Amino acid sequence: MKRFFALSVCVLIAGAGAAAGQRFTGYTSASTARQEEAEKTFMSLPSPEQARQYHRFLTAEPHPAGSERNHALALYIAEEWKRQGWQDVTVHRYDVYNSAPREVTLEMVEPVRYTAGLREAAYDVDPDTKNPRVSRGYLAMSASGEVTAPLVYARGGNPEDYDLLEKQGIDVRGKIVIVRYSNPYSYRGFKALTAERRGAAAMLIYSDPAEDGYKKGPVFPDGPWGPETHLQRGSITYDFIVPGDPLTPGWASTEGARRITPEEAQSVPKIMAAVMSWHDAKPLLEQMDGPEAPAEWQGGLPITYRLGGGRVKVHLKVDMDNSVKPNYVVEARLRGADLPDEWVLVGNHRDAWEFGGVDPSSGTASMLEMTRALGEMARRGIRPRRTIIACSWDGEEVGLTGSTEWGEQFAADLARRLVAYLNVDASASGPNFQGSAVGSLAPLLVEVSRTLGDPSGTSLYEAWKKSAAADTARFAATGGGERKGAVGDDSLADTRIGSGSDHTVFLNALGRPVIGLTFDGPYGVYHSMYDNYYWVNRFGDPGYRYHTLMSQLWGVLALRLANADVLPFDFGAYGRDIETFLRELCDTPGSGSAAAGAATSGCRAGEFDLGSALTAAEEFSGAGRDLKRAIDRALAAGPLDEKKAAALNRRIMDVETNWLSPEGIPGRPWFKHMLYAARYTYAHLELPGITEAVEKKDWQTARGETARLVNALARNAALLRAAAAGLKGP
Numbered sequence: 210m211k212r213f214f215a216l217s218v219c220v221l222i223a224g225a226g227a228a229a230g231q232r233f234t235g236y237t238s239a240s241t242a243r244q245e246e247a248e249k250t251f252m253s254l255p256s257p258e259q260a261r262q263y264h265r266f267l268t269a270e271p272h273p274a275g276s277e278r279n280h281a282l283a284l285y286i287a288e289e290w291k292r293q294g295w296q297d298v299t300v301h302r303y304d305v306y307n308s309a310p311r312e313v314t315l316e317m318v319e320p321v322r323y324t325a326g327l328r329e330a331a332y333d334v335d336p337d338t339k340n341p342r343v344s345r346g347y348l349a350m351s352a353s354g355e356v357t358a359p360l361v362y363a364r365g366g367n368p369e370d371y372d373l374l375e376k377q378g379i380d381v382r383g384k385i386v387i388v389r390y391s392n393p394y395s396y397r398g399f400k401a402l403t404a405e406r407r408g409a410a411a412m413l414i415y416s417d418p419a420e421d422g423y424k425k426g427p428v429f430p431d432g433p434w435g436p437e438t439h440l441q442r443g444s445i446t447y448d449f450i451v452p453g454d455p456l457t458p459g460w461a462s463t464e465g466a467r468r469i470t471p472e473e474a475q476s477v478p479k480i481m482a483a484v485m486s487w488h489d490a491k492p493l494l495e496q497m498d499g500p501e502a503p504a505e506w507q508g509g510l511p512i513t514y515r516l517g518g519g520r521v522k523v524h525l526k527v528d529m530d531n532s533v534k535p536n537y538v539v540e541a542r543l544r545g546a547d548l549p550d551e552w553v554l555v556g557n558h559r560d561a562w563e564f565g566g567v568d569p570s571s572g573t574a575s576m577l578e579m580t581r582a583l584g585e586m587a588r589r590g591i592r593p594r595r596t597i598i599a600c601s602w603d604g605e606e607v608g609l610t611g612s613t614e615w616g617e618q619f620a621a622d623l624a625r626r627l628v629a630y631l632n633v634d635a636s637a638s639g640p641n642f643q644g645s646a647v648g649s650l651a652p653l654l655v656e657v658s659r660t661l662g663d664p665s666g667t668s669l670y671e672a673w674k675k676s677a678a679a680d681t682a683r684f685a686a687t688g689g690g691e692r693k694g695a696v697g698d699d700s701l702a703d704t705r706i707g708s709g710s711d712h713t714v715f716l717n718a719l720g721r722p723v724i725g726l727t728f729d730g731p732y733g734v735y736h737s738m739y740d741n742y743y744w745v746n747r748f749g750d751p752g753y754r755y756h757t758l759m760s761q762l763w764g765v766l767a768l769r770l771a772n773a774d775v776l777p778f779d780f781g782a783y784g785r786d787i788e789t790f791l792r793e794l795c796d797t798p799g800s801g802s803a804a805a806g807a808a809t810s811g812c813r814a815g816e817f818d819l820g821s822a823l824t825a826a827e828e829f830s831g832a833g834r835d836l837k838r839a840i841d842r843a844l845a846a847g848p849l850d851e852k853k854a855a856a857l858n859r860r861i862m863d864v865e866t867n868w869l870s871p872e873g874i875p876g877r878p879w880f881k882h883m884l885y886a887a888r889y890t891y892a893h894l895e896l897p898g899i900t901e902a903v904e905k906k907d908w909q910t911a912r913g914e915t916a917r918l919v920n921a922l923a924r925n926a927a928l929l930r931a932a933a934a935g936l937k938g939p
């Protein structure tokens with residue numbers, strides 16, 4: 210009674226939208242009740258034991274892209290989806306430029322001889338570590354060749370690191386640089402491009418214990434951190450320029466497709482590169498001469514890190530089989546009962562560097578449990594209103610390849626029909642939930658988190674708040690900012706979306722809304738053979754409780770989107786994010802802030818004014834808030850008529866499309882989204898066209914990109930106003 214009373218007061222004060230506690234966003238009271246029943250049934254179905262069994266099978270053997278085993282797993286998933294009651298199961302084949310090692314050898318030839326093993330040590334407690342099919346260390350897409358040259362230490366391999374070397378008078382041209390997997394993270398492909406641009410002959414990357422080894426805590430097999438010989442394999446593809454198959458940039462690698470040569474491909478590196486453990490790096494580093502590296506460059510090894518004065522010479526030979534190989538994307542559908550041409554897509558990549566315990570097989574196990582539960586619902590006659598499509602991607606690790614090719618193949622349909630893409634890469638490496646979403650879907654993610662129970666005994670929502678607060682406190686403690694303590698609902702979901710997983714084609718090329726989900730924790734074995742079944746059972750998710758929670762969360766989100774009367778997007782929230790992104794570009798922090806009221810013209814960036822963009826963003830936010838109120842009011846009164854709902858949902862789906870700029874962002878035409886992109890490091894990059902121009906002080910480009918954004922904001926504000934007006938008519 211009390212709760213009801215409180216709600217009625219809200220209705221009186223707010224006028225509308227206050228019954229949200231009783232209705233799901235985008236649902237009437239009656240459809241909320243039906244949905245609650247359906248979700249309850251759905252959530253009762255995933256089982257930790259079944260997830261464990263899937264996981265054991267998926268992680269039994271190494272299964273990199275292009276391997277026979279990964280093909281076998283594709284066929285297995287296809288059969289499993291048929292058995293689970295899914296429809297239209299298809300295995301798509303794409304012939305793409307792949308990369309596998311033939312021979313990688315590395316030795317120090319001066320001042321003493323040392324041959325690097327490039328091999329990970331086996332442990333008796335974990336039989337998988339003795340599997341002879343585990344590869345030695347290599348980096349996919351490395352060039353082939355052979356070189357003997359002096360070694361230079363370039364810390365994280367970022368441009369500022371080379372600048373410092375230059376200041377110290379150290380020339381890296383023709384030399385072999387050794388760099389670390391650094392914190393903050395920068396994608397190894399960016400390190401390779403940087404080394405290539407600086408004229409290095411080759412690049413070695415190693416895992417320093419300061420980043421993911423014993424300096425962090427107990428190492429495998431006693432703890433979750435990386436042991437002495439762990440190798441962080443990976444790809445160095447320049448997929449930040451254009452992802453997917455390098456030979457078909459921007460179109461699908463289907464049979465008979467036009468292909469360019471590897472020499473013409475912008476995303477194929479020209480430099481040789483190899484990966485090392487600290488076990489193999491230490492003998493080299495401790496022999497180095499030259500100036501002592503600065504304090505921030507010193508790592509976790511008990512040696513003095515030096516920049517390199519020519520004393521250490523290294524011989525590297527890389528022989529890669531870089532050639533066209535098939536990748537397989539598995540697709541299945543649960544056809545929608547009412548709106549079969551509106552699609553909700555769920556996906557996860559299948560290819561792994563070795564066993565893929567966390568990355569990605571934890572995600573694949575969660576996906577197979579989710580699809581089993583959804584199939585079981587369909588068998589019981591509970592079908593989604595919209596079509597749910599599930600995909601198992603291939604080649605994600607090489608260059609986001611499978612998802613990109615599939616997205617490019619079906620671009621026209623996806624652009625029109627795809628409501629949202631829900632990506633899970635790694636499902637569970639620990640208990641801390643991290644959810645990301647485009648600004649318009651962030652509130653839905655928070656709403657759904659309240660429905661689910663966390664293994665810690667609270668709701669997922671409470672657990673999320675707690676770990677987010679701990680994150681911000683940690684961030685503040687390391688000098689990253691001042692925010693501390695409780696995190697508001699508005700900032701729980703991460704709405705800054707970079708690259709590095711399969712959402713990229715859908716968001717950045719096709720302009721479709723995306724959500725990303727993961728549970729994380731201490732995880733020092735990424736891309737090594739120790740990321741396996743043993744690690745997950747011992748450290749990542751003993752008991753598979755978070756795998757199961759992921760199946761539930763992922764499925765409930767899919768169902769909430771698939772069954773909504775009105776698609777549950779919040780454009781007021783999206784507008785608020787865009788305003789924030791714009792204000793971050795103002796010269797004077799705080800200028801153009803909401804607190805200053807309408808005085809937005811105070812936002813200048815160098816020689817141009819962001820005032821018009823801020824005004825347009827505020828206009829869009831206002832239209833978003835008004836539409837939300839209008840929808841809430843309409844749904845509170847009962848179901849919408851079918852035609853009205855269809856017109857409204859069409860407009861809601863068109864908003865994301867309008868953020869696309871057909872020319873793409875300057876220099877990277879494949880990336881078309883005006884709000885989101887990634888830096889070459891994979892780090893998130895908001896308002897990419899404007900931001901990069903401002904950073905380069907290229908005011909003319911900045912003005913052009915801003916004009917584009919203002920247009921899109923105005924178009925979308927008008928769209929939302931029209932949507933609200935459409936609700937009022939008879």
Ligand SMILES: [Zn+2]
Nearest residue numbers: 568569634635
């Ligand atoms: Zn992954």
